[in-house]
Amino acid sequence: MDHLEHLADLLPIYYARLFPFPDFYRWLSYGNVNTFSHREFSFTLEDDIYIRFQSFKGLKELELEIKRLLPFKIDIGAVYNVNPKDYHKGVNFTPVERELVFDIDMTDYDDVRTCCSSADICSKCWKFMTLACKILDSALRLDFGYKHILWVFSGRRGIHCWVCDSSARTLTTTERGAVAEYLQIIEGGQYMKKKVNLPGDKIHHSIKRALEMIEAVFVPFCVEEQDILGTDERMENFLQIIFDDDDRQELKVLLGQYNSSKDRWNIFVKYIQNKKTTGDKKWYQYRHLVEEIMLQYAYPRLDIAVSKGLNHLLKSPFCIHPKTGKVCIPFTANTVDKFQPDNVPTIITLIEEINEFDLKDKTEQETYDLNAKKIKDYKKTSINKSLRIFQEFLWNLSNERKESRLKQNGKYSFIFCA
Amino acid sequence: MEYTKRRRLTVKPKSNGLEDIYQHDLQMYDFPPRGELLLTEFEQLAKERLRLLQHVENNVVRTDVKTLEERKQNLSAALTKDGLKYYAHLLYAKSCNSPTETDLEYRRKDHISHFILRLSYCFESDNLSWFINQEVEFFKLRFSSLDKEGIEKLLNMHKIDCQQITPEEKDKFREELHLSTSSARVKNIDVTEFYKVPFYKVTDLIRSRKVYLNQGIAFIPQADLVSLFASYFKKNLYNGMPEARMSVGRMYGDERITSCLKSLNNVADRISVVWTTDTTPVDKLDELSKTSYPLCMRILHEALKTYHHLKNSGRMQYGLFIKGIGVTMTDALSFWKTEFTKKIDEAKFDKEYAYSIRHTYGKEGKQTNYTPFGCPKIISSAVSAGEYHGCAFKHMDQNSLRQKLFNYGVPAATINEIADLAKEQNHLGACTAYFKFIHKRMPDKLISHPNVYFAESRVILANNATELENKDRLSQSGRFTSPGLSQSGRFTSPGLSQSGRFTNPASPSIGTPRNTGTPLKNTMTPKRDSGSMSSTKVGRTNMTPVRTARATPKRIETHLNDDDIAQLMSEDI
Numbered sequence: 009m010d011h012l013e014h015l016a017d018l019l020p021i022y023y024a025r026l027f028p029f030p031d032f033y034r035w036l037s038y039g040n041v042n043t044f045s046h047r048e049f050s051f052t053l054e055d056d057i058y059i060r061f062q063s064f065k066g067l068k069e070l071e072l073e074i075k076r077l078l079p080f081k082i083d084i085g086a087v088y089n090v091n092p093k094d095y096h097k098g099v100n101f102t103p104v105e106r107e108l109v110f111d112i113d114m115t116d117y118d119d120v121r122t123c124c125s126s127a128d129i130c131s132k133c134w135k136f137m138t139l140a141c142k143i144l145d146s147a148l149r150l151d152f153g154y155k156h157i158l159w160v161f162s163g164r165r166g167i168h169c170w171v172c173d174s175s176a177r178t179l180t181t182t183e184r185g186a187v188a189e190y191l192q193i194i195e196g197g198q199y200m201k202k203k204v205n206l207p208g209d210k211i212h213h214s215i216k217r218a219l220e221m222i223e224a225v226f227v228p229f230c231v232e233e234q235d236i237l238g239t240d241e242r243m244e245n246f247l248q249i250i251f252d253d254d255d256r257q258e259l260k261v262l263l264g265q266y267n268s269s270k271d272r273w274n275i276f277v278k279y280i281q282n283k284k285t286t287g288d289k290k291w292y293q294y295r296h297l298v299e300e301i302m303l304q305y306a307y308p309r310l311d312i313a314v315s316k317g318l319n320h321l322l323k324s325p326f327c328i329h330p331k332t333g334k335v336c337i338p339f340t341a342n343t344v345d346k347f348q349p350d351n352v353p354t355i356i357t358l359i360e361e362i363n364e365f366d367l368k369d370k371t372e373q374e375t376y377d378l379n380a381k382k383i384k385d386y387k388k389t390s391i392n393k394s395l396r397i398f399q400e401f402l403w404n405l406s407n408e409r410k411e412s413r414l415k416q417n418g419k420y421s422f423i424f425c426a
Numbered sequence: 427m428e429y430t431k432r433r434r435l436t437v438k439p440k441s442n443g444l445e446d447i448y449q450h451d452l453q454m455y456d457f458p459p460r461g462e463l464l465l466t467e468f469e470q471l472a473k474e475r476l477r478l479l480q481h482v483e484n485n486v487v488r489t490d491v492k493t494l495e496e497r498k499q500n501l502s503a504a505l506t507k508d509g510l511k512y513y514a515h516l517l518y519a520k521s522c523n524s525p526t527e528t529d530l531e532y533r534r535k536d537h538i539s540h541f542i543l544r545l546s547y548c549f550e551s552d553n554l555s556w557f558i559n560q561e562v563e564f565f566k567l568r569f570s571s572l573d574k575e576g577i578e579k580l581l582n583m584h585k586i587d588c589q590q591i592t593p594e595e596k597d598k599f600r601e602e603l604h605l606s607t608s609s610a611r612v613k614n615i616d617v618t619e620f621y622k623v624p625f626y627k628v629t630d631l632i633r634s635r636k637v638y639l640n641q642g643i644a645f646i647p648q649a650d651l652v653s654l655f656a657s658y659f660k661k662n663l664y665n666g667m668p669e670a671r672m673s674v675g676r677m678y679g680d681e682r683i684t685s686c687l688k689s690l691n692n693v694a695d696r697i698s699v700v701w702t703t704d705t706t707p708v709d710k711l712d713e714l715s716k717t718s719y720p721l722c723m724r725i726l727h728e729a730l731k732t733y734h735h736l737k738n739s740g741r742m743q744y745g746l747f748i749k750g751i752g753v754t755m756t757d758a759l760s761f762w763k764t765e766f767t768k769k770i771d772e773a774k775f776d777k778e779y780a781y782s783i784r785h786t787y788g789k790e791g792k793q794t795n796y797t798p799f800g801c802p803k804i805i806s807s808a809v810s811a812g813e814y815h816g817c818a819f820k821h822m823d824q825n826s827l828r829q830k831l832f833n834y835g836v837p838a839a840t841i842n843e844i845a846d847l848a849k850e851q852n853h854l855g856a857c858t859a860y861f862k863f864i865h866k867r868m869p870d871k872l873i874s875h876p877n878v879y880f881a882e883s884r885v886i887l888a889n890n891a892t893e894l895e896n897k898d899r900l901s902q903s904g905r906f907t908s909p910g911l912s913q914s915g916r917f918t919s920p921g922l923s924q925s926g927r928f929t930n931p932a933s934p935s936i937g938t939p940r941n942t943g944t945p946l947k948n949t950m951t952p953k954r955d956s957g958s959m960s961s962t963k964v965g966r967t968n969m970t971p972v973r974t975a976r977a978t979p980k981r982i983e984t985h986l987n988d989d990d991i992a993q994l995m996s997e998d999i
């Protein structure tokens with residue numbers, strides 16, 4: 009296969025010196041040993057050997073097993089009522105808890121991005137991911153009130169979102185479905201050219217918020233950079249969204265009089281606005297058209313099957329993508345603008361960084377002969393920053409646990425006093 | 427739960443006691459009935475409840491009835507006609523505070539009969555979801571009859587967590603409430619009362635973005651309170667099932683009760699999947715896709731042949747369909763493989779796709795024997811960019827649909843007819859119109875399942891072929907002369923008891939004079955008889971394993987949650 013060369017040689021070092029086992033354990037245990045020990049892990053080993061329903065009693069066991077098996081990919085599944093390793097064949101084996109997750113993959117944007125296709129990405133189309141991250145993050149926080157959201161780069165061409173609030177982890181399948189569908193507005197297959205339909209006269213506040221974010225970048229990003237009206241073919245594609253035959257023909261001629269994507273977009277917007285103001289018979293079907301088109305081109309495209317199922321597997325943070333060698337590092341929505349997939353450290357660069365550091369360290373030690381203070385390996389590398397993001401996320405989680413425990417204790421002491 | 431039944435002893439219900447027990451016309455059924463009951467009454471109540479739920483179901487599938495009021499009137503009329511006047515009465519009950527003796531008696535019947543059916547429907551998940559769906563639907567209709575007092579009383583009785591918002595809050599969120607509350611239900615924010623509830627209690631309103639949502643709290647207008655109650659009601663029913671199962675366990679051995687409960691359980695009879703009993707060879711699929719496939723499947727087949735790939739949902743929809751029309755697992759594997767390997771190598775196919783195909787045939791994972799999707803499931807499926815599945819009349823826009831029909835040689839007038847029906851969201855009507863064009867006649871049965879469409883098509887084409895044969899026996903140029911296909915006029919449903927339901931070959935559907943004397947019919951007769959008996963092992967020996975595995979097909983389309991499918995998808999990586 010087209011795996012990264014020597015990955016099997018590099019992974020032992022990565023798992024031995026860099027993979028953040030203690031933090032990883034701290035995350036998935038959520039302050040409770042059973043939450044961890046009932047969690048399903050699945051591993052993809054070298055040569056695509058795939059093993060499901062692994063589970064571990066604790067940090068030690070997980071660490072030993074990962075170092076022994078050296079998985080090319082680690083997937084995280086649900087927390088079950090019993091430990092998956094021993095009981096997954098039992099009758100009553102059911103998932104009981106799982107982070108609410110979202111998976112956004114660049115390939116789902118193939119009909120609206122023009123710079124790359126399928127597995128390729130570049131800094132231009134990465135902006136779709138940036139926008140998706142911001143829109144989803146604000147909807148999850150403001151509309152649903154979630155606080156503990158972990159964003160993770162998927163290693164090649166997408167991003168994952170893990171909502172870890174306890175109220176999110178215990179949602180049922182139906183409830184997850186409702187959240188996912190609330191956040192999904194692009195619908196329709198190959199034979200549905202217009203993929204966004206906003207009902208009614210008004211626009212829902214959540215979509216309105218998304219629109220504000222999209223409008224801010226739509227012209228420079230979609231119209232100019234992605235050049236969505238730049239060629240005859242793209243224009244043809246775009247105009248298929250217009251249902252009415254006469255108007256489509258009219259627009260085709262009109263847009264054809266202009267050369268640049270931007271001029272064409274502007275004249276298009278003007279044409280539609282004109283329909284509205286002149287009280288055209290068809291104005292009602294055009295009432296949200298400009299907004300709908302912007303959403304179709306730039307609103308997050310979710311793979312909602314992943315979000316709906318409790319037992320769906322999703323690649324773990326800090327995995328190494330077997331094809332790119334990149335680390336699946338966490339990032340935050342606040343800093344997503346600065347995130348560039350090209351700058352994500354790969355397993356090779358990380359190991360080089362450790363070696364370099366150690367070499368320098370060694371010479372320094374020899375020179376000064378100071379008390380050799382042990383520095384953690386990850387601190388020697390560019391993964392340090394991502395780990396700090398992860399640790400801050402963990403810190404917030406454990407803080408909330410402490411607070412809620414205090415609150416509960418407070419309640420009891422109140423009862424005792426009374 | 428205590429069900430004590432005596433044959434002779436009757437306890438005349440005292441209305442005073444009943445007034446305490448049944449305080450509301452609309453019940454959540456959160457406690458089981460107590461007391462004694464004649465066995466005859468037990469049976470009668472149960473049967474009437476079942477008829478009620480069947481009426482409710484029939485009412486739901488009617489597409490011609492649009493408004494809620496019409497729907498209720500319709501149901502009420504059907505109930506009255508069927509001698510179920512008390513349910514018709516309950517349908518319009520307002521919760522009246524001073525119930526008459528008749529009211530109380532109706533409530534008691536409602537209560538007891540619900541719990542009897544629970545006992546019968548609590549075991550098998552298909553039955554259970556059917557039962558709960560109908561009960562919830564009936565609940566919603568009844569809820570809409572309640573007056574304000576009735577709603578408030580219900581809220582208090584069940585301590586449903588739901589707070590009315592203050593005028594200050596309304597002022598604060600005025601703009602958002604105005605933007606985000608579906609205007610179909612609420613015209614003026616100022617005269618509407620809003621309630622705050624956690625979003626997961628009103629999933630249907632969240633799903634369709636019909637309400638304002640802030641920090642996990644949904645602001646629902648009074649008109650949408652029904653959502654809140656219905657989901658509470660539904661949850662209650664689900665939670666009550668384990669206890670119902672235990673109660674049945676305790677009654678084990680009382681033949682009178684168990685046989686009665688068994689007789690009520692008829693959901694399996696209503697399954698509308700038509701399994702084709704003949705093996706369909708895969709090399710006929712190209713031809714069949716043009717003559718006997720519904721449009722949704724024709725498009726999937728075409729997309730697969732053109733692009734040599736289908737995404738997961740497309741593979742599920744089409745894969746289960748061809749399983750249903752009699753493609754064996756071995757054939758299906760080679761069929762998908764032939765197409766996919768035009769783009770990817772064999773190893774990749776074996777690794778990534780073969781498993782899920784075996785899975786749909788129940789040979790992997792949970793070994794669930796999946797059943798082809800029915801129209802409701804297909805119509806409600808989510809379709810995203812790059813996908814071809816779903817219902818052609820729902821998931822294709824007008825231009826694409828027209829273009830596609832044009833490419834298939836449909837004349838302009840028919841295209842207009844079909845496209846107009848699709849536009850009116852009459853998907854089944856549009857599908858029937860397509861059928862009519864292809865076959866030059868209407869189907870005998872209601873098209874509500876792609877495999878029913880296929881079965882109907884085969885019957886008609888086989889008959890046409892026979893007629894042709896009769897006209898010119900020497901000529902071999904009939905439409906379908908392949909031996910594998912010429913017999914496909916006969917279809918039986920999976921279970922024994924079902925054979926009469928959909929395609930009872932012994933009584934050919936009305937309106938189509940069929941040549942019973944033709945040679946083809948004659949050859950079919952003995953086989954038909956054997957097909958409807960489960961004991962014909964001999965006749966089956968040359969059948970594929972598909973057939974034998976059909977004993978208890980699982981219906982995926984009616985499952986309340988999509989866990990199984992999620993499972994299937996998650997295992998198809």
